[in-house]
Amino acid sequence: DHKFVVILDIPVVGVDALTQLTKFYKVMIIDHHKPKGYVRVCYINPRIYDDTIYAPTTYIAYKIYESFLNPKDILWIACIGVLGDHGVESCKDIFIKLRKMNPDLFGNSEITSESLFRNSKLGMLTRMIDAGRVIDVKNVDKVFKIITTAKSYKDVERNSFIRKLFKSLELEFEKNLKEFEKNKKVFKSVVFYEIKSKYNLKSSFAGYVQTLFEDKVICVAQKFGEYYEVSLRKGEKLSVDLSKLAETLIEGLKDASGGGHPSASAVRFPSNEIKNFINKLEKIKF
Incomplete structure (x- = not known):
């Protein structure tokens, strides 16, 4: 039986839902939106201490994991999550670590959200993974399982399901860029x-x-x-x-x-x- 519920990156968790959950489980909320006054839960949000901080929830979760376990094998996943949430500039330490481990993910890209997203393999992987959610939210569970069972980022890069989603998304994206130039x-x-x-x-x-x-x-x-x-x-x-x-x-x-x-x-x-x-x-x- 499960004893814990961890809620990630949800701006507002309904009071009624939270009340019911806390009757049966120990609840942890990890978030980076405007802090809320939740009670009877473990609430982790760096903006409680400094409202100007921008730290994606992925980064916070990674730092917690790092305190207890060896995070080496999940560092690439953490960096994809932070890049996808445009948080590179405030979380550069993990990207510097990953570049030392896997320089091929960076190429000649600078460690900025814009440069990585456009000019690196890490950016391509981020777009590939996001394609599942963009095309249909029902794909998220399957993509999640692919990531969590992958032995390295290369398993994601080669995955036929993700590659098919990514190709469909790239075609739609290019079409809309042309429409944008005409209709903005x-x-x-x-x-x-x-x-x-x-x-x-x-x-x-x-x-x-x-x-x-x-x-x-x-x-x-x-x-x-x-x-x-x-x-x-x-x-x-x-x-x-x-x-x-x-x-x-x-x-x-x-x-x-x-x-x-x-x-x-x-x-x-x-x-x-x-x-x-x-x-x-x-x-x-x-």
């Missing part, structure tokens, strides 16, 4: 694009496009049912806090929600509010 809206401080895809591409697409506009906020919207979900990213020259911007953007929009991190956030609102949302984007000045 460029405002004073914001670039807006509505992505139309059978896959949940908004987040990864926004993460790529942010490298093309160093002084603008990138806003990629995708419609799901009766709601729009929007990913916000920013160019490297901007110091704006995107979590605060998300909160500002949803003011006055009915049934809207938003938040996240200073460098990456998201908003969600009913589809009939899209014009009001775009009007807000046009007026933003930094």
Whole structure:
């Protein structure tokens, strides 16, 4: 029988669900979003001590593991998780370790999120693994099992299921880059694009496009049912806090929600509010 429940990277865990879980299990929550006042659980979040810290949950979990066990065999997994969450700059120690062990994963890439994501085998592996979630969340369990049973990153790189997903995603990505060039809206401080895809591409697409506009906020919207979900990213020259911007953007929009991190956030609102949302984007000045 299981005695422990570990909850990872969930911004808000419902009080009712947590109350039920703590009746039967010991619960640990590891997170890096805005701290919450959970009770009767082991709660690990570095932002309790410094709200400006950006440390992906993968990094925190790796550091805990490192305290008890030899992390050598899972270092490549930890680095993929941190890179996928755009946290390289604040967690360089593990990338320096991995580069000493497996220099072929880095090539000539600098240890930055942008350079690794675009120019290294580690970046390609990160995109390959993320393809499962982007194409269909049902793929996540299978991809998870492939990673956890892999003896090295080469097993993931060679896996036919992951390679097939990755190829499908790359084709869809290229198609949308062409559409982006034709249909993007460029405002004073914001670039807006509505992505139309059978896959949940908004987040990864926004993460790529942010490298093309160093002084603008990138806003990629995708419609799901009766709601729009929007990913916000920013160019490297901007110091704006995107979590605060998300909160500002949803003011006055009915049934809207938003938040996240200073460098990456998201908003969600009913589809009939899209014009009001775009009007807000046009007026933003930094």
